Amino acid sequence: MIGRLFDVKEFAVHDGPGARMTFFLKGCPLRCLWCHNPEGQRFDKELMVRSALCEHCGLCSRPAENELFRSYGRNPASCPKGLISECGEDLTPSELVDRVLPLKEILTSMGGGVTLSGGEPLMQGDFLLECCALLRDHGIHLALETCGYASEEVFREAVGAVDYVMMDLKIMDPEAHKSATGVSNEIILKNARYLMESGREFVFRTPLIPRYTDSPENLEAIASFVGEAPWETLPYNELAGAKYSMLNRIYPLDEKKENEI
Amino acid sequence: MEDLRQFILDRKHRAFRRAVDRNLAAEYSALGLSPRERMTRRFEYLMSLETPVFLPGEKIVFLRTVENIPDCFTEEEWEGFRKEHFIHELGYLSNISPDYETVLREGLSSLRERGDEYVKRMIDAIFALSDRYRDEAVKQGRDDVAQILSRIPRQGATTFREALQLFRILHFSLWMEGNYHITTGRFDQYMWPYLKSDLEEGRLTEESAFALLKDFFLSFNKDNDLYPGVQQGDNGQSMVLGGITRDGAPAFNLLSKLCLQASRENLMIDPKINLRVSSDTPDEIYALGTELTKAGLGFPQYSNDDVVIDALVRKGYDLEDARDYVVAACWEFIIPKYGMDIDNIAALNFPKVINQVVHASARFASYEEFSQAVRAEIFAECDRQIRRKEYDNSPEKSFHVWFVPSPLMESLMCPKYYNFGMHGTGIATAADSMAAIRKYVFEENSVAWERLVSAVDNDFANEPELLHTLRYDAPKMGQNLPTPDEAAVFLLDCFADALEGRKTPMGGVWRAGTGSAMFYLLHAADLPASPDGRRKGEPFGANFSPSLFARTKGPFSVIASFSKPHLERVCNGGPLTMEFSSSVFDTAEGIEKTAKLVQSFIRMGGHQLQLNSVNPDTLRDAQKNPEAYRGLIVRIWGWSAYFTELDKEYQDHVIARQEYSL
Incomplete structure (x- = not known):
């Protein structure tokens, strides 16, 4: 079995309790306008070019030996500044575990563990569950970061496989949710209700996106849905659009702003 | 208090300064004065030029108004010294930690009594200036300052404020003597008794003590642009x-916390x-x-x-x-009062060692052979460094390190340790280079030795893909991977072994370290490309750090990699x-x-x-x-x-x- 990552980070301080190592799984069913990890949206591998530092030496046009690189039309392996990278790394669950084990002691001593995030990690449900099972055998604390958009079956299994769940609740109005994220929130809310009753430790999270999620009506609606359950808001990241140009894409919120002007 | 800080940030206090243009070196040389006499005479002269100034709202006084300290030896005289001795850096005492504790307790009168003629004269010059400060304080209605200066610096401090003021006068004077990188040592230890008794006896509250401490901390920033260093800021005012x-016993106390x-x-x-x-x-x-x-x-x-x-x-x-x-100017470990160590007298350039071995005529049949050649070159280079400090490359003459005598600073030291420290520069660049050679040349056999050497010699000009592989895909120190980390352990063990048993001319030992100081630029500037994909002239990481282009996944791996070496054997600092x-x-x-x-x-x-x-x-x-x-x-x-x-x-x-x- 093979999974696909777009990033791995150590010491992600806001990804669950203690100090954590976070694996970002590639691919997401949502297309949130404010997404700050656009390279996590598509499952397919893609090139990321940090063109701001490019000196236009032209070496990346040298033909690549690697077939995939040839298909990109640029050769990441010949950029002398390492500005071009292929985003998307395939590995097996046991390879993922091999990366965690050397750090097990430090993760444990800092009261942390591993967080599986994305993208949307539940899109690679089988891989995720297998990773969880192996990591659990090593006694590693597991957290899941999800948008909650997954089949009930996958969602329930995943909740059962981890120690802690961080789940987004973005917009309560179904229409508004669909227009801002591309999908209806029906499944999400259903899964959220399950989570509340699952007995699993969790937190709901709402990113505060100006004009999309931060209206008093939306926040009140979320508050009433959440009730007494743990819920936190996340401030809007001003640099959210930074990676779009590296993927040769346009940050949807910038585009909208320009259209309004 | 905030006004004083802003005043200093706006550099308004610099308006009180004046430059000295007398050519003291020529005068003293014409008179044929001894070095000790020159140092004393210069100090007396400069202190006499000082003008008492009180900055707005300031409680801890003494501001440098003399902008420059003219040298007391001519260029020709320096050349003569260099022929006879090894001259370290500027030739004046630096990077040591004087015994503030005794002076704070006993006052300068007591030091004067014990001192020789030169020390007595210098302390008299301090008294003269502090008396002028006291008189000016009376004139300006600063009774609080006048009262403090009527006790100290002659007598020992009885309160926290007196102790801070006495420290300031002493530190100010040590700089004026011409020493540099004058550390402050274990401030929270030697100052604590004064604060403690003030708090116990109600002379200060925690709040008023804190305000005073902040005022005192500003005093380190009044004259620091006048202190010599490689760059502005490199002035050695370290506090431990x-x-x-x-x-x-645990030493952290309330004062430690207030300092933070x-x-x-x-x-x-x-x-x-x-x-x-x-x-x-x-x-x-x-x-x-x-x-x-x-x-x-x-x-x-x-x-x-x-x-x-x-x-x-x-x-x-x-x-x-x-x-x-404590630490010296940066991070070299020294002992207050007892340590006359010269902890930065030499530096081993690790990537240069690798470069030498890569270009040796020998062919290596295995990684093991290659690494033994690296070990031999580390020993050879350490030996060259050590002999240079002893003989300056002229083995027929035995040279010793010589410092310009500093009567005041010397009176605050009780020398016991005369060890030398050797920095170790570019450790990650060297470990990564060894790792790349091990992996691609000897384990995977994917890059032939000749190809690697030729790519390095050509600064990778014709090998962009090999450059990319070595630079970005190869395993690096800081990624918690065995290949580079084992190389780092090996390199540092060799370094420690090479200095083991070596003696300094004063009978001290040599200490290996992981610091680079400014050599992360200087050692790298002329060095050709290295097998880790570093290109010609590119800097190393500073001190004990990953190379600049190593892509680490984060601090867990970094600290795991960097805690593997036997650091208790290479602990000069870094x-x-x-x-x-x-x-x-x-x-x-x-x-x-x-x-x-x-x-x-x-x-x-x-x-x-x-x-x-x-x-x-x-x-x-x-x-x-x-x-x-x-x-x-x-x-x-x-x-x-x-x-x-x-x-x-x-x-x-x-x-x-x-x-x-x-």
Whole structure:
């Protein structure tokens, strides 16, 4: 079995309790306008070019030996500044575990563990569950970061496989949710209700996106849905659009702003 | 208080300065005066030129108004000294930690009594200036100052404020004598009795003591642009807090805490705060340290008592002295009062060693053979460094290190240790180079030896893909991978072995270290490309840090890699430096987790750590608009500086090491 990552980070301080190592799984069913990890949206591998530092030496046009690189039309392996990278790394669950084990002691001593995030990690449900099972055998604390958009079956299994769940609740109005994220929130809310009753430790999270999620009506609606359950808001990241140009894409919120002007 | 800080930041106090243009060297030379006489005479002269000044609202007085200290030897005389002796750096005493404690307790009269003719004259010059300050204070209605100066500096301090003022006068005078990199040592230990009794007897509250301390901390920033250093900010005003006492008891006290807080509120580059910790240090102390890191000054620098004390004892220091260790200007471990060590007298350029071996005519049948050649070259290079300090390459003459005599500074030292320290530069570049050779040449056989050597010789001009592989795909120190980390352990073991048993001309020992000082630029500037994909002239990481282009996944792997070497054997000093995006510190959670990370580093056996909170965009903007960022502070190799006052190559290095920061 093979999974696909777009990033791995150590010491992600806001990804669950203690100090954590976070694996970002590639691919997401949502297309949130404010997404700050656009390279996590598509499952397919893609090139990321940090063109701001490019000196236009032209070496990346040298033909690549690697077939995939040839298909990109640029050769990441010949950029002398390492500005071009292929985003998307395939590995097996046991390879993922091999990366965690050397750090097990430090993760444990800092009261942390591993967080599986994305993208949307539940899109690679089988891989995720297998990773969880192996990591659990090593006694590693597991957290899941999800948008909650997954089949009930996958969602329930995943909740059962981890120690802690961080789940987004973005917009309560179904229409508004669909227009801002591309999908209806029906499944999400259903899964959220399950989570509340699952007995699993969790937190709901709402990113505060100006004009999309931060209206008093939306926040009140979320508050009433959440009730007494743990819920936190996340401030809007001003640099959210930074990676779009590296993927040769346009940050949807910038585009909208320009259209309004 | 805030007014005084702003006054200094706006550099208004510099208006009181005047330059001295007398050619003292020529005068003294014509009179045929001895070095000691010259130092004393110059000191008397400069102190007599000083004008008492009281800055608005200032409680701790003494401001340098004499801008420059003319040399007391002519160029020809210096040449003569260099023929006879080894002259270290500027030739004046530096990088040691004087015995403030005794003077604070007994006053300068007592030191004067014990001193020789020169010391007596110098102390008389101090008294004369402090009397003029006292008289001026009376004139200006500053009765509080006048009253303090009627006791000190002649007598010992009886209150915290008197102790701070006496320290200031002494420190001021030591700079004026011509010494430099004058450290402040274990300030929270020798000052604590005065604060403690003031608090107990109600003369001060914690709040009023804190205000006084902040005022005192400003005094380190009044004249620091006049102090010599490689760059502005490199002035050696280090302060060491916490740790254990000479008896082994925990030493962190209320004053240690107030110092961490005063530094955080003043937001200035001096004093440079060091915090001694160990595996027994409680969480709260790490939390206080991390709050200071958040302020973005590059303080505190942590050192690990578990490793450092053990290392010093291994090198022959008495246990009680080892427990009393402080840092020199940057991070070299020295003993206050007793240590005359020259901890930065030489430097081993690790990547150059690799370069020599790669270009040796020998063919290596295995990685093992290659690494034995590296070991031999480390021994040979250390030997060259050591002999150079003894004979300056002329074996027929025996040379000794000679310092210009400093009567006042010498009267505050009780010399016991005369050891030498050797920096170790570019450790990650060298370890990564060995790892690349091991992996591609000897294990995978994917790159032929000749191809690698020729690519290095051509600065990878015709091998962009090989360059990319070596630079970005090869395993690097800081990724917690066995190949480079084993190479680093090996290199540092060889370094320690090479200095084992070697003696200095004064009978001391040689200490190997992990620091680079400015050599991360200087040693790299002329060095050809290296097998880790570093191109010709590109700098190394500063001190004990990953190479600038190593892509680490984050600080867990970095601290795991950098705590593997046998640091108790290479403990001259030299910290791991890690950069964190300032956003890590935005939440209480981030601060708490960072504190835990530091604690983990210490528990894993790391020896020394610098943490920086930075925003690379801010740095880039500051390069473009320096006027808007006059107060922006960054950490360089072992000291903090105002970013916009640095030469561009140092600025660029700071920015480059942020590329892969968190």
